[in-house]
Amino acid sequence: MQIQHNISLKPYNTFGIDVKALKFLDITHIEILKELLKKEKDFFIIGGGSNLLLTKDITKLVIHIAFKGIKVVDEFEDTVLVQVAAGENWHEFVLWCIENNYGGVENLSLIPGNVGTAPIQNIGAYGVEFKDTAQKVETIHIETGIERIFNKDECAFDYRNSVFKNELKGSYIITNVTFKLSKNKHILNSSYGAIQAELDKQNIKNATIKDVSDAVIAIREHKLPDPKKIGNSGSFFKNPIISKSEFKKLQEKFPDAPHYTVSENEIKVPAGWLVEQCGFKGKRFGDAGIHKNQALVLVNYANATGKEIYDLSKRIQNAVVEKFGIPIETEVNII
Numbered sequence: 227m228q229i230q231h232n233i234s235l236k237p238y239n240t241f242g243i244d245v246k247a248l249k250f251l252d253i254t255h256i257e258i259l260k261e262l263l264k265k266e267k268d269f270f271i272i273g274g275g276s277n278l279l280l281t282k283d284i285t286k287l288v289i290h291i292a293f294k295g296i297k298v299v300d301e302f303e304d305t306v307l308v309q310v311a312a313g314e315n316w317h318e319f320v321l322w323c324i325e326n327n328y329g330g331v332e333n334l335s336l337i338p339g340n341v342g343t344a345p346i347q348n349i350g351a352y353g354v355e356f357k358d359t360a361q362k363v364e365t366i367h368i369e370t371g372i373e374r375i376f377n378k379d380e381c382a383f384d385y386r387n388s389v390f391k392n393e394l395k396g397s398y399i400i401t402n403v404t405f406k407l408s409k410n411k412h413i414l415n416s417s418y419g420a421i422q423a424e425l426d427k428q429n430i431k432n433a434t435i436k437d438v439s440d441a442v443i444a445i446r447e448h449k450l451p452d453p454k455k456i457g458n459s460g461s462f463f464k465n466p467i468i469s470k471s472e473f474k475k476l477q478e479k480f481p482d483a484p485h486y487t488v489s490e491n492e493i494k495v496p497a498g499w500l501v502e503q504c505g506f507k508g509k510r511f512g513d514a515g516i517h518k519n520q521a522l523v524l525v526n527y528a529n530a531t532g533k534e535i536y537d538l539s540k541r542i543q544n545a546v547v548e549k550f551g552i553p554i555e556t557e558v559n560i561i
């Protein structure tokens with residue numbers, strides 16, 4: 227167990243914020259984690275670092291979860307169970323599925339981050355969420371070091387939410403996730419307008435899972451900045467859900483407000499639209515900015531500090547409340 231000192235966390239967060247870990251440990255095997263848990267309980271866990279805004283140096287021990295491995299653990303006539311280690315990169319796992327013709331996660335192509343952090347906020351895009359294929363989540367309890375498997379119901383998945391973000395926050399470390407994927411008779415989800423439009427554009431009639439994945443990649447590459455080129459954390463804010471009566475009031479003033487019905491009395495309004503209406507889209511303040519194609523995404527052009535991005539996010543939240551009376555919550559964890 228080799229603890230390193232004064233390590234820059236820049237390569238470990240997709241925002242590319244240059245803060246330090248005073249103590250840093252790369253954990254490549256579950257056994258090493260179990261050993262650590264016998265003597266250390268107070269640490270900061272970093273996975274893919276894709277949903278994280280670091281505003282200061284981390285004085286606690288930082289542990290980087292780097293377990294690797296993807297394997298088929300069971301096979302049925304039409305489906306397959308695949309166990310994936312927490313440290314696997316999410317998009318590389320999606321590409322592995324496409325290569326092996328396993329369907330179910332193709333709409334989630336190109337989402338930054340790791341497999342082990344995907345359950346925490348139930349990642350989602352283009353009409354599909356993590357929870358649609360996840361079967362179980364394997365964990366280790368930090369306090370006792372005991373392994374526990376959560377079935378899907380126990381994870382309490384919801385829009386960008388799960389039990390790991392709420393009552394069990396900070397209690398468990400995710401080690402593996404098992405997915406149930408289709409081997410044949412794939413059920414494609416191209417209901418999300420932009421996917422069908424992309425397939426039509428390419429004149430694809432009987433789309434395969436690879437076609438859907440390619441379409442999602444094309445859409446995302448067009449709309450969202452590549453964190454390898456411009457630091458970002460995907461959606462910085464969650465889309466707010468408001469009551470029907472609140473939405474009616476909004477619609478009176480802004481008849482074109484885009485929206486999606488969530489339930490009988492709840493309407494989701496795209497935060498990107500709210501932010502754009504406040505005039506922030508494409509604006510740059512030093513090295514911190516708002517992406518030109520998607521106002522939901524804050525970016526670090528080069529050397530922005532976490533504090534600068536944080537201050538910008540506060541400014542945006544205040545402007546949205548002032549103009550629309552709607553608070554927007556951050557999706558990203560701010561440290």
Ligand code: EPU
Pocket residue numbers: 350351352353450459460461462463464465484496497498499500502507519520521522557
């Ligand atoms: N819009 C604007 N201006 C903008 C951005 C969006 O007016 O700058 C409006 C448009 O009306 C557009 C609508 O918002 O039609 C919805 O935009 P989009 O389809 O891009 O989706 P989103 O609601 O902005 C969500 C997820 C994304 C996910 C997409 C596609 C959240 C917080 N974000 O964005 O997730 O990729 O749907 O399914 O739910 C992420 O979490 O990192 C992420 C990128």
